[in-house]
Amino acid sequence: xxxxxxxxxxxxxxxxxxxxxxxxxxxxxxxxxxxxxxxxxxxxxxxxxxxxxxxxxxxxxxxxxxxxxxxxxxxxxxxxxxxxxxxxxxxxxxxxxxxxxxxxxxxxxxxxxxxxxxxxxxxxxxxxxxxxxxxxxxxxxxxxxxxxxxxxx
Numbered sequence: 001x002x003x004x005x006x007x008x009x010x011x012x013x014x015x016x017x018x019x020x021x022x023x024x025x026x027x028x029x030x031x032x033x034x035x036x037x038x039x040x041x042x043x044x045x046x047x048x049x050x051x052x053x054x055x056x057x058x059x060x061x062x063x064x065x066x067x068x069x070x071x072x073x074x075x076x077x078x079x080x081x082x083x084x085x086x087x088x089x090x091x092x093x094x095x096x097x098x099x100x101x102x103x104x105x106x107x108x109x110x111x112x113x114x115x116x117x118x119x120x121x122x123x124x125x126x127x128x129x130x131x132x133x134x135x136x137x138x139x140x141x142x143x144x145x146x147x148x149x150x151x152x153x
Contacts, residue, residue, distance in 0.1 A: 008038045056150045063147060064109055071114040078132060091136040092125045096149050106148040
């Protein structure tokens with residue numbers, strides 16, 4: 001119970017700090033939204049059960065940002081070329097993650113990367129639409145899959 005109260009107080013304090021409002025109506029709405037967020041967050045997977053703490057947890061977002069920038073440049077180059085040379089491709093990419101949370105992270109990482117969209121997440125693979133065939137082939141090599149799997153505990 002003490003943990004629940006501390007969590008709610010942290011959420012309410014963060015809301016108040018970010019909003020800067022001290023009206024009775026706004027404070028009560030902020031308290032209500034804090035309770036709602038707290039109730040919804042109780043259903044989520046605790047960080048300790050879904051992620052392995054360590055350097056991989058810090059390195060993955062940086063690596064993903066690098067991949068997003070490189071994909072942006074590649075897609076921009078293909079669009080701006082005088083002769084459009086896109087090669088739309090559907091591919092089933094293996095997903096070796098053990099938890100649904102990690103598979104969702106993998107699918108979202110694919111979708112965040114320009115030129116690729118995760119269409120369907122299965123038990124052991126993800127259906128991906130790629131604007132360029134090399135992007136699909138890169139996913140098939142499994143570098144992103146291995147990095148997301150390494151985040152699991």
